[in-house]
Amino acid sequence: MTYTCNPAANQQSTLEGQIYLDYQATTPCDPRVLEKMLPYFCEVFGNPHSRSHPHGWLAEAAVDQAREQVASIIKADPREIIFTSGATESNNLAIKGVAQFNKEKKNHIITVVTEHKCVLDTCRHLEQEGFEVTYLPVDTEGLINLNDLKAAIKETTVLVSIMAVNNEIGVIQPLADIGKICRAHGVLFHTDAAQAVGKIPLDVEALNIDLLSISGHKIYGPKGIGALYVRRRPRVRLQALINGGGQERGMRSGTLSPALCVGLGEACAIAETEMTDEQARIKKLADKFYNTVMDRLPEVFLNGHRIHKVPGNLNLSFAYVEGESLIMGIKKLSVSSGSACTSASLEPSYVLRSIGVGEELAHTSIRFGIGRFTTEAELDAALAVLIDSVERLRAMSPLWEMAQEGVDITKIQWAAH
Amino acid sequence: MNRIYLDHNATTLLLPAAHTAVLEAMSQLGNASSVHSNGRNVRSLLEEARGQVADYFTVKSSQIVFTSGATEANNMILKGFPGRIITSAIEHDSVLEATKAALRCQVDSEGRVDLNHLENLLKESDQPTLVSIMAANNETGVIQPLTDIVTMARQYGAKIHSDAVQAIGKLPIKWSDLKLDFISLSGHKIGALQGIGALVINEYIPLSPLLRGGGQERYYRSGTENTIGIVSLGAAIKACASHEWSETEHLRDQMEAQLLQLCPAITIFGQKTRRLPNTSCFATPGIASNTQVMHFDLMGISVSAGSACSSGKVKISPVLQAMGVKEPALSQSLRVSLSPFTTFHESQKFIDTWRQLYERTQENLKERIAS
Numbered sequence: 001m002t003y004t005c006n007p008a009a010n011q012q013s014t015l016e017g018q019i020y021l022d023y024q025a026t027t028p029c030d031p032r033v034l035e036k037m038l039p040y041f042c043e044v045f046g047n048p049h050s051r052s053h054p055h056g057w058l059a060e061a062a063v064d065q066a067r068e069q070v071a072s073i074i075k076a077d078p079r080e081i082i083f084t085s086g087a088t089e090s091n092n093l094a095i096k097g098v099a100q101f102n103k104e105k106k107n108h109i110i111t112v113v114t115e116h117k118c119v120l121d122t123c124r125h126l127e128q129e130g131f132e133v134t135y136l137p138v139d140t141e142g143l144i145n146l147n148d149l150k151a152a153i154k155e156t157t158v159l160v161s162i163m164a165v166n167n168e169i170g171v172i173q174p175l176a177d178i179g180k181i182c183r184a185h186g187v188l189f190h191t192d193a194a195q196a197v198g199k200i201p202l203d204v205e206a207l208n209i210d211l212l213s214i215s216g217h218k219i220y221g222p223k224g225i226g227a228l229y230v231r232r233r234p235r236v237r238l239q240a241l242i243n244g245g246g247q248e249r250g251m252r253s254g255t256l257s258p259a260l261c262v263g264l265g266e267a268c269a270i271a272e273t274e275m276t277d278e279q280a281r282i283k284k285l286a287d288k289f290y291n292t293v294m295d296r297l298p299e300v301f302l303n304g305h306r307i308h309k310v311p312g313n314l315n316l317s318f319a320y321v322e323g324e325s326l327i328m329g330i331k332k333l334s335v336s337s338g339s340a341c342t343s344a345s346l347e348p349s350y351v352l353r354s355i356g357v358g359e360e361l362a363h364t365s366i367r368f369g370i371g372r373f374t375t376e377a378e379l380d381a382a383l384a385v386l387i388d389s390v391e392r393l394r395a396m397s398p399l400w401e402m403a404q405e406g407v408d409i410t411k412i413q414w415a416a417h
Numbered sequence: 418m419n420r421i422y423l424d425h426n427a428t429t430l431l432l433p434a435a436h437t438a439v440l441e442a443m444s445q446l447g448n449a450s451s452v453h454s455n456g457r458n459v460r461s462l463l464e465e466a467r468g469q470v471a472d473y474f475t476v477k478s479s480q481i482v483f484t485s486g487a488t489e490a491n492n493m494i495l496k497g498f499p500g501r502i503i504t505s506a507i508e509h510d511s512v513l514e515a516t517k518a519a520l521r522c523q524v525d526s527e528g529r530v531d532l533n534h535l536e537n538l539l540k541e542s543d544q545p546t547l548v549s550i551m552a553a554n555n556e557t558g559v560i561q562p563l564t565d566i567v568t569m570a571r572q573y574g575a576k577i578h579s580d581a582v583q584a585i586g587k588l589p590i591k592w593s594d595l596k597l598d599f600i601s602l603s604g605h606k607i608g609a610l611q612g613i614g615a616l617v618i619n620e621y622i623p624l625s626p627l628l629r630g631g632g633q634e635r636y637y638r639s640g641t642e643n644t645i646g647i648v649s650l651g652a653a654i655k656a657c658a659s660h661e662w663s664e665t666e667h668l669r670d671q672m673e674a675q676l677l678q679l680c681p682a683i684t685i686f687g688q689k690t691r692r693l694p695n696t697s698c699f700a701t702p703g704i705a706s707n708t709q710v711m712h713f714d715l716m717g718i719s720v721s722a723g724s725a726c727s728s729g730k731v732k733i734s735p736v737l738q739a740m741g742v743k744e745p746a747l748s749q750s751l752r753v754s755l756s757p758f759t760t761f762h763e764s765q766k767f768i769d770t771w772r773q774l775y776e777r778t779q780e781n782l783k784e785r786i787a788s
Contacts, residue, residue: 018454025456026448026641034443041436041610046719047428052710053719055422085485085612088630088640118630118639125629217448217641224485224612224643241627244488244511253511254488255428255605257612257646327452334453 466651558696
């Protein structure tokens with residue numbers, strides 16, 4: 001069976017002409033990753049935990065090599081890598097695991113209002129169980145204030161969980177500073193790096209990171225696999241979420257999937273080698289896209305920090321356009337107006353609200369995700385569709401007309417009826 | 418690798434139908450939770466697979482929760498259940514370890530749950546109770562009397578969960594007739610990929626989820642869905658439903674008869690009761706499990722001494738211990754598990770290899786006695 005991972009080549013006819021710009025929700029599996037995975041579907045099929053025969057050993061050797069590749073991209077030791085079913089599990093394990101293990105001594109956790117849902121949900125659940133959680137605010141560009149962090153740390157603080165790169169607006173938090181503060185106060189530092197791996201350099205030693213979550217399908221690997229880095233020196237201990245055969249040094253039981261582990265490993269290896277060039281290429285594409293939008297369309301706003309962000313994430317709000325109409329107008333573009341897990345609901349993003357984006361603008365925000373397989377031609381086509389839609393919708397909008405005439409929309413007293 | 422693989426209870430080959438489904442799904446890009454057409458395409462693949470799993474159990478699609486495997490499914494139900502838990506002494510590690518405080522029902526010498534003991538445990542308290550008994554044991558293949566267990570548990574108002582990992586695809590069970598409340602299953606034991614499993618939920622109770630986040634799987638299990646794992650599970654469960662095991666069972670019985678003929682002192686565990694058609698667990702007098710496993714390995718045959726555990730050491734089987742097996746038989750056990758594709762030739766290679774080891778040991782013994 002011949003196979004290529006180029007999304008355009010494999011698209012079903014229903015997807016013809018569809019331009020994928022949702023690289024934060026998921027990324028296509030790199031063909032080089034798939035190629036490495038293929039033998040582990042059929043030829044090497046052993047249980048990596050079977051120790052009595054080579055079927056098991058071969059599978060185990062593949063898992064071990066993958067573990068080295070994952071460790072390498074964050075400058076960790078392979079023994080510090082725990083394979084999981086994905087970043088959601090990694091985040092759940094890191095936060096609940098540390099909290100539960102230390103609950104007799106300390107019960108306070110610090111996180112940020114713009115974290116991924118799985119971090120926030122886990123924290124809320126821990127609050128119900130009697131833990132105390134501080135949710136740090138962010139400024140209008142999405143960054144935390146380090147003084148807020150310092151002020152929030154107290155005697156009972158056990159863990160600080162702050163994401164490396166935000167999934168909705170791409171903002172990069174000051175990891176080195178956060179790590180330094182946590183280390184100085186003897187508090188563990190966990191970072192959800194699902195959106196950061198392969199996009200920014202990560203060094204768990206230099207950044208003083210104690211726990212770090214990785215996702216496979218956000219870095220051109222397969223879905224259903226992720227990893228958690230758990231520091232060995234000084235040793236971070238946590239209570240397992242899933243008990244059983246005691247795999248993954250007792251921190252995560254369950255038979256590992258060699259195919260998925262190999263996929264994650266190869267995805268990390270490729271990302272590590274190609275990150276610098278790839279990010280430069282993506283930045284060039286993103287800059288052109290952003291500059292063209294800003295040149296051609298007035299009243300467009302970039303959500304999040306202009307500089308401290310990954311280039312492949314452009315979250316833009318289009319004033320005087322109705323959000324749903326815009327999404328319908330650009331339906332040839334696979335984009336998202338929030339994170340995938342919540343995008344089925346049309347409530348405005350909590351991340352945008354946290355950085356002070358008003359409800360109107362939050363409703364018209366679109367996240368353009370640019371990645372490894374995005375071409376300049378795709379972006380040119382996307383720009384044409386986007387600009388045309390926004391101009392057309394604005395031409396029909398009475399609000400736009402009023403704004404052009406100098407009426408301050410926010411001051412209008414709407415009559416109730 | 419021209420080896421003979423007789424360790425199918427540890428993990429088995431990917432079925433061709435599952436392989437095809439995986440390769441097709443690999444070409445689909447998208448996060449199933451995204452609203453755009455890429456996302457919807459992936460969603461429809463997942464829902465088709467969910468339907469295939471639901472059909473196997475004759476339940477609605479909404480009753481299937483995909484997990485990262487049976488270990489997670491077992492942990493999810495046993496840790497999420499609000500109330501006390503009664504399980505058996507011969508469960509898989511993922512059940513035993515997830516329920517350290519649970520009551521353990523004894524088993525008889527054939528490895529079947531002791532129904533009198535179960536009834537006593539059920540009587541002890543009237544708080545909400547979940548009974549968790551596996552359908553068939555991974556080491557001995559012994560099948561539990563689930564119908565009786567369900568009837569008894571129902572009498573006391575208890576809910577029932579069964580880790581059915583080893584039974585699915587191997588036994589012609591009509592799952593809907595059993596009326597279990599919860600069922601755990603694993604992909605890689607039935608010819609799907611590793612890293613995928615599911616929990617079937619027939620009874621809606623407030624389960625506290627193990628993994629929280631985006632609210633996938635109807636809030637039972639958050640996390641982006643493992644697309645290729647899920648489609649492989651759907652395809653495999655559909656394909657394995659039609660597997661014919663009678664020849665495999667015949668092959669297994671023939672092997673056991675040959676072993677007994679060569680060495681009448683062999684103990685075959687659970688032989689007097691109903692077992693999975695593919696599993697044989699037996700102790701050979703005078704030869705340690707380790708020695709047997711190594712010998713078979715050198716001769717190109719993959720077998721195991723018990724479940725594929727993480728420690729890598731051959732440990733004493735708690736399953737056999739619970740059945741009252743004593744030393745030295747306890748540390749002389751070997752598990753052979755066949756697939757529907759295991760051939761007569763392979764089974765005879767196994768017998769020859771075993772005979773070689775047995776005869777050599779007997780000779781050594783005689784020499785030692787003589788000197």
